[in-house]
Every structure is written in structure tokens, then in C-alpha cells.
Amino acid sequence: MNSTRHVPFMMGRNGFGSSSGFVFGQDMQNMFQRNMFEGHHNPLDMIQNTPEHELAKIRDDDVDSKSESENLEGVSGDDQDPNQRPSKKKRYHRHTQHQIQEMEAFFKECPHPDDKQRKELSRELGLEPLQVKFWFQNKRTQMKTQQERHENSQLRAENEKLRAENMRYKELLTTASCPTCGGPAVVDDITYDEHNLRMENVRLKEEIDRITGIAAKYTGKTFVPYPLASPPMAPRNLDLSMGNFTMQPGIGGDSLCGSGDLLRSVTGPTEADKPLIIELAVAAMEELIRMAQLGEPLWERGLEDGLEALNDDEYIRSFPRGIGPRPFGYRSEASRESGIVIMNHLSLVEILMDVGQWTTMFSSIVSRAMTLDVLSTGVAGNYNGALQVMTAEYQVPTPLVPTRESLFLRYCKQHSEGTWAVVDVSLDHLRPGSIMRCRRRPSGCLIQELPNGYSKVIWVENVEVMEDKPIHSLYKDLVLSSIAFGAKRWVATLDRQCERLASVLASNMPAGDAGVLTSPEGRKSMLKLAERMVMSFCAGVSASTAHVWTSLAGSGGEDVRVMTKKSVDDPGRPSGIVLSAATSFWLPVPTKKLFDFLRDETTRTQWDILSNGGIVQEMAHIANGRDPGNTVALLRVNSANSSQSNMLILQESSIDTTASFVIYAPVDISAMNMVLSGGDADYVALLPSGFAILPDGPTLNRGGSILTVGFQILVDSAPTAKLSLGSVATVNNLISCTVERIKNSIVGAKHEL
Structure with missing residues (x-):
């Protein structure tokens, strides 16, 4: 008989593999042969036909009885004389309780002892170094198995939760009604383009009614009020206790800034809205990543200012199934900027997904923000898959430039190893009875991990703005060039604030x-x-x-x-x-x-x-x-x-x-x-x-x-x-x-x- 080389074989989840950790030697083979002669089934069949919970119990019992209390005594196959006939039966050494306790204590301090530590430990406990080595190998494998079981249990629970939520959304879709006509909503039978066209038709009808009302006012007929905009608030005069002092209403008294607080009147999404929000988030994320990575002809760099601006014609060709056509009366502002900031990519993701930290970080741009609903907090303890519905008000530090309010979803996803993306996209179509003068197409940033705690950020701002009055002459060039609200300002502010946080730490x-x-x-x-x-x-x-x-x-x-x-x-x-x-x-x-x-x-x-x-x-x-x-x-x-x-x-x-x-x-x-x-x-x-x-x-x-x-x-x-x-x-x-x-x-x- 040729000499055989005995190596440790580790039992896995299904009976074989490298997960559980005890020696599979000649005795186990003899046991299999003995079971077969005694009329038992083939051992592979036995494993396949054994219920999973019984297998788990068998594995745990084997690990406890053999990996912690028994170990092979003698030299390994590598140290044997190749001409010497191996013994037919190996002797096992059962560790004493003292030996196990000492190795357990050492394992807590050092799970991977080196040769010197193993020799010293074997000398103290009266064991061979190889026995100590095998014990630590088996112990590490046992701990890994337990950890994997725990993680699998968590993943199964998360999977069941997502499955139940998916079923709930499907049930809601079957009973959903159209918010416009009141009839049944058949979401699966129409495309996003068709859905957006329907919403656009509703908006155009209301626009026609408004224009008709204005025309009726000047022809002497009954005036039909504009159904979309809330009535303008009368200018609030300062309460003066002396003198006859009159003031002319300024920018605060017109429809842009004095028409009421839109952010306070916005409510969260309904259950019927959530399936559409989830699907919109996925589509917006895909568009943002492509827009962050594509170059010319989609993005064109200005010769004088060096800013990247969006080519509208190429954008329509590249993204024909976007969030819908640009509404009538809106002007496009789209820009892209990249930079390297001194912040870990995961810390940056956390700031963007926390409304309080985000508002503080960009306090010169974001005057107010609020999270209306959290549809998902992400999985595996991070923000991968996190989805929120938010409102925000964007500002320029002057009373001459009106702020821009927006209702949008924010979706975070890990794109690849070390690369994350956070996208915003407007949800104005969920509130057809109100006007948001700032409509966000997929906008946000792509964050790439760099060495030494730095991150590369590619920022995309793609917004559509409706302005009821001409831009103030002081700020006209600044606003129209996308500096006032554009990507360059976001990245410059982020870079400065990251340096500020670094100084705090x-x-x-x-x-x-x-x-x-x-x-x-x-x-x-x-x-x-x-x-x-x-x-x-x-x-x-x-x-x-x-x-x-x-x-x-x-x-x-x-x-x-x-x-x-x-x-x-x-x-x-x-x-x-x-x-x-x-x-x-x-x-x-x-x-x-x-x-x-x-x-x-x-x-x-x-x-x-x-x-x-x-x-x-x-x-x-x-x-x-x-x-x-x-x-x-x-x-x-x-x-x-x-x-x-x-x-x-x-x-x-x-x-x-x-x-x-x-x-x-x-x-x-x-x-x-x-x-x-x-x-x-x-x-x-x-x-x-x-x-x-x-x-x-x-x-x-x-x-x-x-x-x-x-x-x-x-x-x-x-x-x-x-x-x-x-x-x-x-x-x-x-x-x-x-x-x-x-x-x-x-x-x-x-x-x-």
C-alpha cells in the first residue's frame, strides 16, 4: 500500500468543506465502512437525507467534543519517513479541563499565535506544538462558523422583511386609485413617459384655466382664480407705536417670498405613492451615475470660465426616458464640478444622509431642510439602499435673490467597492396642487474613496427653475451662470467645510x-x-x-x-x-x-x-x-x-x-x-x-x-x-x-x- 499523507479535513455547512473545524482521519473512514457493513446507507446519502436542524446539532456536537477536547497526537504526514508504513490506527489525546481553559484564555488575547508562542504554550501545558496549532485552527474555524450563522440569520430576517414589504406594496398597487381622476391606477400597464405626460396634461389644463381667468379679468367677465398658486400674503407692516411712518413693500411682499411658507405645508408621501417613489429612485440613481461619468458631448466646458455645462440636446438623446419633459415656463440650470476633499467617503455619506448634519455642512446654501419620511434605512448597518423623502430651501446670502424650495427623494447606494452615490430627484408630481419653483432632475454626487482619508467628489446639479419676475440686475450673471446655486458652489463649500471639520478633530x-x-x-x-x-x-x-x-x-x-x-x-x-x-x-x-x-x-x-x-x-x-x-x-x-x-x-x-x-x-x-x-x-x-x-x-x-x-x-x-x-x-x-x-x-x- 502506498503511504498516505494525513491532512486535516474541515467539515462544512453541508457536511464537507472548510467551515467547522475537526480532523477527518482514518477512524472516520473506518466508521463509515463499519456503518455500511452493518446495513446503514451510504454516508453521503445519510448527510443529504438528514434535516438541516439535525445536521447543525451534529456539527455543533462534533465541534465541541473533538475540536476542543480531542486532537491528533503525534507528528504530521509532512514529518514522517516516506518509507515508513503508517500506523493503521491513530491515537487521540483528550485535553484536560485545565489545558482547555488556558488555551481559551490565550485565544481571547491572541487568536493567531506564532511558532514561538505555540511552543511556549505547549511546554506549559504538556502538549505537542502541533496539537496546539490544530486546536487554535479548529477554534478559529468554530468562531467563524458561529459568526457566519449569526450573519446569515440577520440576512434571512432582513430578506423576510423586504419580502413582506414587497408583498404589501403589491397589494397596495392592486387597490391604488389615480389621484387625478379617482379611477383605478394601472401602474404596470403604462410607462413612465406616459405617466409624466398625463401629469403634464393636468398641469397644462390648469395653466389654461389660469390664463382664461386673467383674460376674463380684463374683458369684464367673471374672474376665475388661478387654482395652483396659493393667494399672496399681504405685506406685513412693522408695528410702529409713534409717528406716521409708511413703508413700501419690498421683496418680502411679493409672491416669491411673501406668499406663505411652502415647506411647512408639505406633507409626507402616502402608501400609494411609495411604490412609484422606489421605482423613481432606482431610475434617478442610474441617470446620476451616467451623468457623473460621461464627458463630451453631454458636458461642454466653457472657454472663459472653465465651467462644465449640460448640452440639452445631447441630454434628451442620452436620457429619453427621464423624469418627463421640462414643464412650460421653466428654465434649465445644469452644471457639474469635481474635487478632492479631506474626508473619509463613509463619513461624507453619513453627513449627506443626515438632514441635520447636511444643513449644518451647507448652511450658506441650505437655509432649512426636513425629512418627511424614511422609506428605508439601508442594510448591513450602513446607508446602502437608504431612501428618504425630504424638503429643502436653498438660498444665496442676500435678500435680493429668492430662495428655492424643493420636495424630493434622496437615495443612497454603494455603486462599487469604495464608491457611493447619493441622488436627489423631485417629487412635485405627487403634489399636483402646489407649485415648487425649483424642480430637481437627478442631481447629487458620486463619492470615490482615496488613500489617507480623502475622497473624490463628482457633483451634478440638474435643476429647472420657474421665475415669476426678472432676476435682480446685481445677481443676474451669477444666477444664470449656475454659480449661485450650481455644482461649483456645492463642491467649494464642501471642500472648505471638510477642512473646517479636520481642524476640529x-x-x-x-x-x-x-x-x-x-x-x-x-x-x-x-x-x-x-x-x-x-x-x-x-x-x-x-x-x-x-x-x-x-x-x-x-x-x-x-x-x-x-x-x-x-x-x-x-x-x-x-x-x-x-x-x-x-x-x-x-x-x-x-x-x-x-x-x-x-x-x-x-x-x-x-x-x-x-x-x-x-x-x-x-x-x-x-x-x-x-x-x-x-x-x-x-x-x-x-x-x-x-x-x-x-x-x-x-x-x-x-x-x-x-x-x-x-x-x-x-x-x-x-x-x-x-x-x-x-x-x-x-x-x-x-x-x-x-x-x-x-x-x-x-x-x-x-x-x-x-x-x-x-x-x-x-x-x-x-x-x-x-x-x-x-x-x-x-x-x-x-x-x-x-x-x-x-x-x-x-x-x-x-x-x-
Whole structure:
């Protein structure tokens, strides 16, 4: 007989394989032969005919009895003399309880011992090194099997859940009714194009009714009201307790910004909507991935500004079965931008799928957002397959550009290993009775993992906008070039915010000159306070539907827009009546020069009226990115005015290729000391003021900037107080004087050069 080489053979899930871990040797073969002679069936047949739960029990018993208590004694086949006839029967050594306990304890600390550790352990326990090796092999295999069983159990439960949900959706489809005609909805018998055409027909019919009503108004016949738009809200005049003071309604009083809060009136999807939402999400994801990866002729790069714009004709040819034709009266804005950011790809996915983190990350773009429904949270503990229905309001930091509201779904999916995609697409067709002026075709980003915690982001913004009035002349080029709301602004903001988050997590950041930033906790708390200050400023100067601005005439010819807010039981704001004032104007100065002038504490006295000519000194600062202008600073005003001796100024300055900000707020010294020691920054009251600087067009070589100046001032600490004429005049004069000082300082200096 030829010498045989004995190797360990590992039992698997179905009786054979490499999953469970005990030795299959000559004794097992003898047992099989003995069973056959005694009239038993073939052992393979026995395994195949044994129920699964009994097999599992047999495997567990075998693993426990042999892998932990028995092991082969002697040398392996590799160490035998090839000329020596192997023994017919192997001897097994049953481990003692002490040996098993010691190896179990060692396994918890080191599941993969090396040769030296195995030899030392075998010497202590009186075993051969090979026995120790086999025991650890079998133990690892046993643990792996148990883990696989646990995971399989979870996957089976998830599969059953999805199957039940699928059956529920099918049952709902059989009883669904058409929201337009009330008849049965036959979803499977029509295409998406046909469905969208039906919805478009309904919308066109309503448009005809509206035009007919307008025509009837001018012909003297009965006026038919426009059925889609909600009636415009009357301008809310400021409640003045003295004087005969009249104001002309500004941008807050028209149908764009004063017609009511659309986001608050939107509700979540019904059960009948959900199957259509799921199918739309899958189609939108496929379109987004293709749009992110395709080049010319779908995307064309501008020669002057270098921006990628969508070729509409090629888009229609490439995606004939999109979400439907462009509605009448809508204008297309589509752009694409890519960049590399300092953030792990999974962390970035988590931020995009959490509405709170997403709003905070893009606070200069997203004024408000809400998750209406979560259809899926994803599988396997991550966001792969997560599906949400959301509303959001997008803003430009100025009261002159109306915000854009959108009802959309957000779908996240892992495209391949290390690559994720997050897509948004509008759900306006689910609410045919309301108008969303911003309609999102498949938009979002493709996120690719890079080494060292970086990620590559390809961002696509494909929106259609309906504008009821001409774009303000100051911002016309910026909006039409897709800079104001386009992909370039999203990526630039993301890059800057990722650098900011990296500075929060940095452990070796130097403290300020005065040494006040003594701990990472204090630095983190100070950055959190500055973050809330920036969010409050951006939301306070935008033309949100939640605001009603009133226009005043400024001394320099600019329109100053003011509004009032009542602050009650808000620990982050002073209690009482707060007056917000903002204005935007053009300056013939490059954005970088204007930014450096406003953030420099040495030139602050040239424009800051509230500093009363005092010297402004920087006490400490935190770097927020590669650009030296991205900082959070703590300033002190050395003024002769004793009332300001207990006040500090918290200031954050930030700049990227699409926008820059200088935002500040006075803070009490005792409150700031609490923050610097790591205390809760949410209870520090802030009223931020500052500046938002945007380029005057898509290219930076035009040499001009659009500056928005905003102030928030507490005019009365009693929430029930009435606003006086004097308070309005004071704020109007304050902002007008600040604008005049900036013009004289920076524009006058330019002319002198």
C-alpha cells in the first residue's frame, strides 16, 4: 500500500468543506465502512437525507467534543519517513479541563499565535506544538462558523422583511386609485413617459384655466382664480407705536417670498405613492451615475470660465426616458464640478444622509431642510439602499435673490467597492396642487474613496427653475451662470467645510498668542459657537419664505431691507424684539481684496461704527484650513467706552472660489470663558452681523464684488414691546453709514493708487 499523507479535513455547512473545524482521519473512514457493513446507507446519502436542524446539532456536537477536547497526537504526514508504513490506527489525546481553559484564555488575547508562542504554550501545558496549532485552527474555524450563522440569520430576517414589504406594496398597487381622476391606477400597464405626460396634461389644463381667468379679468367677465398658486400674503407692516411712518413693500411682499411658507405645508408621501417613489429612485440613481461619468458631448466646458455645462440636446438623446419633459415656463440650470476633499467617503455619506448634519455642512446654501419620511434605512448597518423623502430651501446670502424650495427623494447606494452615490430627484408630481419653483432632475454626487482619508467628489446639479419676475440686475450673471446655486458652489463649500471639520478633530493645533485656547475641548466648543453664528447670519439675510422683508431707502441709494423677529425662550438668542437689516451693493474691487480688508482687525476702525474708534486686538485664533483667511478669532476692543469693557467679539472669516464671509458677534467675557473651558456653547446668546462677498459673475477676472451687509440688533428686551420709529431709523442709519465708510475706505484707496 502506498503511504498516505494525513491532512486535516474541515467539515462544512453541508457536511464537507472548510467551515467547522475537526480532523477527518482514518477512524472516520473506518466508521463509515463499519456503518455500511452493518446495513446503514451510504454516508453521503445519510448527510443529504438528514434535516438541516439535525445536521447543525451534529456539527455543533462534533465541534465541541473533538475540536476542543480531542486532537491528533503525534507528528504530521509532512514529518514522517516516506518509507515508513503508517500506523493503521491513530491515537487521540483528550485535553484536560485545565489545558482547555488556558488555551481559551490565550485565544481571547491572541487568536493567531506564532511558532514561538505555540511552543511556549505547549511546554506549559504538556502538549505537542502541533496539537496546539490544530486546536487554535479548529477554534478559529468554530468562531467563524458561529459568526457566519449569526450573519446569515440577520440576512434571512432582513430578506423576510423586504419580502413582506414587497408583498404589501403589491397589494397596495392592486387597490391604488389615480389621484387625478379617482379611477383605478394601472401602474404596470403604462410607462413612465406616459405617466409624466398625463401629469403634464393636468398641469397644462390648469395653466389654461389660469390664463382664461386673467383674460376674463380684463374683458369684464367673471374672474376665475388661478387654482395652483396659493393667494399672496399681504405685506406685513412693522408695528410702529409713534409717528406716521409708511413703508413700501419690498421683496418680502411679493409672491416669491411673501406668499406663505411652502415647506411647512408639505406633507409626507402616502402608501400609494411609495411604490412609484422606489421605482423613481432606482431610475434617478442610474441617470446620476451616467451623468457623473460621461464627458463630451453631454458636458461642454466653457472657454472663459472653465465651467462644465449640460448640452440639452445631447441630454434628451442620452436620457429619453427621464423624469418627463421640462414643464412650460421653466428654465434649465445644469452644471457639474469635481474635487478632492479631506474626508473619509463613509463619513461624507453619513453627513449627506443626515438632514441635520447636511444643513449644518451647507448652511450658506441650505437655509432649512426636513425629512418627511424614511422609506428605508439601508442594510448591513450602513446607508446602502437608504431612501428618504425630504424638503429643502436653498438660498444665496442676500435678500435680493429668492430662495428655492424643493420636495424630493434622496437615495443612497454603494455603486462599487469604495464608491457611493447619493441622488436627489423631485417629487412635485405627487403634489399636483402646489407649485415648487425649483424642480430637481437627478442631481447629487458620486463619492470615490482615496488613500489617507480623502475622497473624490463628482457633483451634478440638474435643476429647472420657474421665475415669476426678472432676476435682480446685481445677481443676474451669477444666477444664470449656475454659480449661485450650481455644482461649483456645492463642491467649494464642501471642500472648505471638510477642512473646517479636520481642524476640529486636529490634536496638535497651536494655541493663540494669549494662550487662552488651552484644551481641545475649549477649541471644539469655540468652533461650535462660531458655526452656530454663521448659520444664524446666513439664514437672517436670505430671502427665505419664512421672512417678510420691508424695503427702506438708504442714504447711499441702496435699498435697505428690514424685518423683525420675536425671540422667546431661545437660549441661543437674547430675549426680546430683534431687528434685522440687510442690503447688497456692487463694488469695483476684487473679492479677495475686499475680504482681506474686512477681516483685518487693524483696518476694522475704518468701517466698524460700534467700536467707537477703539483699537481692535486679536486675542486668539484657530486656523480653519489651508487659506490663512479661514480662521475663527477672538477679538477685544480697547475702547474708552466703559460699557464695552466686558465685551469680546467672536469672528469667523472664510473664503473659497465662490463666496467669502466675515461674520462676527459680541459675546460676554464670562460666557466666553465658559466656552473656552469646554462648556456648552448652545447657551451663549448671539446676534451675528457681518458680510457676505460674492463675485459679480462667473469669472474672477471681472474685478467686481457684490457685498451684502447684515445686522441683527436687539431693540427691546421685552417680547411684547412694540417697535418704535426711532429704532427703525437708527438701524437704517447704522447700515447706511457702514456702507458709506466701506466705500470711502476701500474704493477711495483704490482711486488714490
